[in-house]
Amino acid sequence: MELNVKLYGTLSRPFDDYDHVTGLGVSIVQGGASIQDLLLHLNINPKGIGMVFMDGGPVKLETLLKGGARIKIFQPIFGG
């Protein structure tokens, strides 16, 4: 399935041509793949991840991916 993935914070650093406006086009061939599988595919450690959104809604690591979905992946935040 084809996905559009946007990476926030410093997550995009390993991807040389990453464009914040267009995000990454990602192809996943594995059936029944989850957010965790997507992270594995992108070589992103789930421990360094905060919120993940799929098509505008918050999802968990075990949530199954949907073809054509727009995924946003954030790092943990702290603020003030």
Added chain:
Amino acid sequence: MKIIRVNMVNTEITTEEVIPAFTGMGGRGLTSFMIHQEVPATCDPLGPENKLIFAPGYLSGSSLVNSSRFSIGAKSPLTGGIKESNVGGTIAADLARTGISAVIVEGQPEKDQSYVLKIDKQGAAVLLEADAFWGKRTYELVAGLKKIHGEDCSIACIGPAGEMQLSAASIQCTDRDGRPCRAAGRGGLGAVMGSKGLKALVVERKAVNAEPIKDAAAFKSSAKIFAKAVLADEFSAEILPALGSAVLVEPINAAGAFPTRNARQGQFEDADKISGETMAKIIKRRGGIPNHKGCSQCIINCSNEYVDEQGKYVTSSLEYETIWSMGGMIGNNDLDAIARLDFLCDDIGLDTMSTGVAIAVAMDAGYKSFGDSAAAIEMVEAVAAGSDFGKIIGHGPKRVGEHFNHDRVPVIKGQSIAAYDPRTIHGMAVTYATSPMGGDHTAGWVVESNLASFGGTLDPFSAEGQVETSRNAQLHMVMVDTMGICDFAQTGFGAPDGLENVCRMVVAKSGSPFSSEDWKTLGKTILQTELSFNKKAGFTKEDDRLPKMFYEEPLPPHNKVVVISDEEMDTTFNF
């Protein structure tokens, strides 16, 4: 511990020892205790009975990283209650190194008299006439002061907004590059400084008279552990230097908690145009500095230097709350305009948050359209010009709402909310409503506790557990502000025995016992002192309520309202 007392009536300056009850205190704890003791709670905040108190954090001026935090306290003309406004830069470390723990400015001079207070490396203070500087904006003022006092000084000062005693006036402090771009923005303390006729506080840098640390080796050991933890944390070591606090724009917007168009929506459709990611890219492309060191002792470098297309300096530092208040909150997607507004607020001496929300309320009332960044710039310039409408803006959102007879005014105790909508993050509803400081995000930031994917366990749309979480956060933050530790360096508490490690530094400095239990007890005492002042000033439970828009208007996209009852809110400080 020495304090300097400056009488603005007869220009007499005295140096005295801190009374025993306040020994071992700094920052917010010291300013709040002193205000409670010396300022009549019902006084006119802009009258002679109010006092303006400057105090470095207890650990400021030491070798501890990220400890140059400056507390400025007074009765607030914006809230009518006690106020501690906290700012970075260099002045906290420099004042602490002169051996001075606090400067109390009291009384009021004859009309039209203005002064600069200069403190030299030995901690000796003198009042200098400042008529030539009155009327100056802060960047020009600082340049002029440096010609007289040299480059090696830290400055806290006011611009035209403070001189006009406007309730959203800030006190601007210089950064490591000597620019007045660090704001003690909240609470209108610039107006109090203006009412004292005090244009600037100038402190010579590089003094070596800091209060001695009783056990230097123990202090150094704990400070090293703290620094190691700050550098081991991905957020403070990698994310903040890359994007600054603006990294929060996208996740808070995605969570639907980014107050947009005067908090009519929780998501801004153009958030990606004003995000930290976009900002960092623009700064890099134009040759600015995305990871700038703004404050003494800083090892995080969350600051930045935003430049224009020609690579010319526009402002420093463009931060999350300003990007929100001058961006999403007014429907403005032009990052260059946001940067210009940030600079203007620093230069005129205005809180970017209160000013941005004031503009948002004016736009919401139909005065101008949301997204009209040119109109926003005109409104801020009108403040400096001292026009009737400019003064209304400069007094903050509440006054703007009164002017337009418009009731959608997101303030608590007269002070605006920050960049987290309380309908989407209920923990922030409690902090905004109950903090003795008025609507204030730093008083108890509980965003991460409310968002499950950040490790939080609370339902952000439910009341359950929110009061307790906010209470604990407020108790902790009052101590962080007392110690003078940067909010973002709280990752240093992530060290093994993190809180105990910080307490060991207090012990090493003071030579007296101080445990994590003492930390909590003192935090409670300071908060109770602030609440006591506010009660005497006339505050009741009714002041611990959010504006009705947050209880009645569902916020898209989640379409939720605040559901925390008044009764629950009133248990926040049941210690």
